[in-house]
Amino acid sequence: MNTSVTSIKLVLLGEAAVGKSSIVLRFVSNDFAENKEPTIGAAFLTQRVTINEHTVKFEIWDTAGQERFASLAPMYYRNAQAALVVYDVTKPQSFIKARHWVKELHEQASKDIIIALVGNKIDVLQDGGERKVAKEEGEKLAEEKGLLFFETSAKTGENVNNVFLGIGEKIPLKKAEEQNNANEGESNNQRVDLNAANNGTSANSACSC
């Protein structure tokens, strides 16, 4: 097995209570919590997945959604290679906010950032809830701005993994090979973890390869 790992710094943005943290929780722990405390500032989680026989480590920055926390966001999307801009398909206002985030990212974030637009909470529709943002609207915005587009339910897990897989496929893996030869000690925008350990929480820093 190829031991090289591509690290992808990914940031989640979107209005408060659209389910950013829940999407991350579903992806990282395959879990769901009904009343999750709001994210204060930001949270950081990691997850590894194998895409096309290549291991990708997602370093996920989950940000606070409330408007006034927006001034902190640049701190977290700095150097991000990918972003999820999340909205709630039952809240039109959250879609407007999503547009704003896309605009900000295009202006301020890395030039080649890959953005996925994610309409969350589609489970609410199956439970009789009313959809307020048409799928076509999301698709249209995604097409205009060159974004990936998904509709998900963090609650049921529907489509969540596809979001991350979709992003993983878009990140050029070639870079990882180059980085494989790079000195690990160097501070690099795209961090490379040469450890084959299964999660990033171990305090092991030795390089065994």
Next chain:
Amino acid sequence: MSFFDSLRQKAPFLDKLADSFAPTLTRDQKFRLKYKLPASENILEDTNAEVSFATSNGDGNKHSDMVSNKGRKTAYVYSGRLFLTPHFLVFRDAFDHSSCILILNISTIKRVERSPSESYEFALLVTLYTGAKVLIQFIGIRYRSEQFCSQLKSNLKENIPNAKNLPAFLETSYSEFLIAKNILGKKDIAVPRAGLGQHFKYPGNHTMAKEKAKLRLWFDYFKENGRNLAVVQTHMFRKLVRIGIPNRMRGEIWELCSGAMYMRYANAGEYEKILNDNTGKTSQAIDEIEKDLKRSLPEYSAYQTEEGIQRLRNVLTAYSWKNPDVGYCQAMNIVVAGFLIFMSEEQAFWCLCNLCDIYVPGYYSKTMYGTLLDQKVFESFVEDRMPVLWEYIVQHDIQLSVVSLPWFLSLFFTSMPLEYAVRIMDIFFMNGSITLFQVALAVLKINADDILQADDDGMFIAIIKHYFQTLGQSAHPDSSDIKYRQITRFQELLVTAFKEFSVITEEMAMQVRHKYEKGIFQNIETFMKRTQLRHMPRTFNLSSENLSNIYDMFYQSIETYKISMGTGSSNMGFEVFIQFLSKFCDSCRPCGKDSDPAFRKQKRNFLQRLFDNWDSAHIGELTLNDVVTGLDKLLTVDLLQAINYFFSLYDADDDGELHREEVLQLSEGLLLLTEPWKSGRYVDLLTKKHIEDDIAESIIKESGEEIITMNQIELPTGVTIDEEKYKAEQAERYLKAASNFLQRSFEYAKAIDLAEEINLIDLSDDEDEDEEKHTAKLKRMESIKANAALDPTHPKVIDLPTFRMIILADETYELFFSNTLRSSIHVDERININNKNKVFRSMFDGILADGKRVAEQVRRRVDSVATRNSITSAESTPTAAAGSATTKEEKYDDLDDFTSDHQSEHEELLQNSWFEIDDANENNANTMQERPFEPLSKNSTDKNSNLIEFEA
């Protein structure tokens, strides 16, 4: 009383707070901050005094003991300073300012009497509602002591209405309940309404015995030293807080230490009132609160019930109404959820108020400047105290704030298990926000070895998370000493925080804050501007640079709005709107005519019309977007659009037709807008062209044929041009345009009664008419207009095509809409607010400042004139653009004379000089820009002040 003797233990690390704030605070502010008193409490009197106390509980004979048998030393006497504020008596000892601090709300005073004293000249015996007595012996001159007493007396008198609230207030106090139950033996007394913990249990595994023992200690303390609104705080008080306040007492002690209790007492009923007054109202804050109610300490059982949720909702919404500048910020939900476990809604509400105002100002504000600033301060402390760790964090690009920001913002409530977080809060309320820094530093210090192994943010976060989850475990599990083994990690944390990091003081934090404040504010402002400009409505006539300038001028105008702090309304009211436009619109700049009430009224009328037109939400205020959209329309480069827009301003019912009254108002508006050109403060393109023509002519005349052969034409070294002439010509042209406009309006409307028209326009040609006659005439006009409007047979409208035609029929007005107006609105220039001269900066100066351009223009004229001259006769005089009848030959004498000598012969002219050209102009372009432009001489202004009077 023996208590006081036993309490002189040292606890230096807790006395670091206070009297060490930034030097910008006043004495009163420092005083209030130190004792957490409400904003109304200024020091009225202060004096040196000796104070002793006697309790009433137990045997009731203490009074006589203390006063008359002083040889028996029944009371400990403290010497220190006594302060009197409108509602408080505050005493602090002189020894260490913390051995004995008495904070006494004067509502608790039942009686004040002069006490006979042998050793002191002057003493007061104050009896409290509990029966306890305070003996105050004044030190100092008699006169001052008397003054203090008389002030106290008058305060007590004024406070009588407040004092009536005392009994009801005491019923909400747990300390009173403790005393009543155990001393007075009232077994049936109701437990005061307190926090959710009463029914839903308090967090943590507290043995009942431990809780009871702690309560007993507090009971003893209250008995000896008083409680709630009349309490003496000693070192023992602080020690009791440090060992952890018993759950039942916690709410009251938090309230007392934070000063929220004084707020609650001083504002009885306000909390209920805020809730009632705002029932059913919605706001952005309310929506945000609703989203988070179920997401606030969800692990605590009460917050899975409607009761807990409702309390949380009440406190958060009440605060959002009380302080709309802050509204609601995520993390407040968690903090308040924490408060409500131990406090009633009202207690928690006032605690939140003082938290936001006194403890952590700016943390929850719209820009969160306080949070950002304190993160910076924290980083600076880490760098300073733990340089190795700091270097490691920087090297590994670890975001410290991802862990530390929630600590500060949610006061550790989201980070630590609840039972420990509330212990931190105990100390936080007593010692202030420096506590957060001390604990945060201690957390890093204790985990430093592990952190130095972490490669990235993920590992760093995991280390800290694990640490907080194991706070209850032994800090030294491998020690052979059992006592050592029993020390928990939490205890270790407290010791590290409050012993080792006691060197971190509030004063230091203030200094570091001061250092970074400017940078943080700057960053916030840049960010806000960038964000807002990004979400601007689409504009067709404004460049992004224009928008940036408009943004700056807009917010500079709203002085009450602090962008970086997020306080104040960001909307613009009408008065500010006037100021705003006067910064960059030539027509709206202050001018000499502003002293004329009629003119001022017209100006306001027009601006009000514009304001209402821009006010998209009809709220009587403009947002930045409104202003941008409005200016974009006003600045259209399309002539027809510009005319249409002006028409629509007056077409209130949007029916595409202007009624008679509206036409009159429109003409007034036009008059007003064109005033700066009519009065000669600015020149329009026609005049400019005219002047350039004249210069060219005069150069030709001077130089004859030779000049035609020259490739390069230099401007003459000194030119004075008869400014008055051009002014007069321009004024005349504008007046004529205005009168033509009225005439044509009525003519093409085919509506107006001829007699009336004559009346309206030919009311008088008297130039020196006085104010009174003028007003009378205006009135007469009003009635005529009213009559006309009432006349049903009277066709009374002009429509848009007609209006366009009328405008286009006049060269001056056509130019006004195609160029003059647009170029008089300077959204393209950065406005220097300190430049007082800017309002008079003349466009004309601009022409001349750019000497090269003038030279070129002149050369072009010369060429064309020369060509013309070669075709026709050399003596032909050019025709003036405005068709003025003044004799040109005479004026040309002036123009012909380019020598500087000539200037001295025209001193008056020079002073008023409309323009002058010399070599210096090229080098001093900026000076020229700022040169104030004198208004037209008084005579001609008066003469032309009212178009209606002008006869065509």
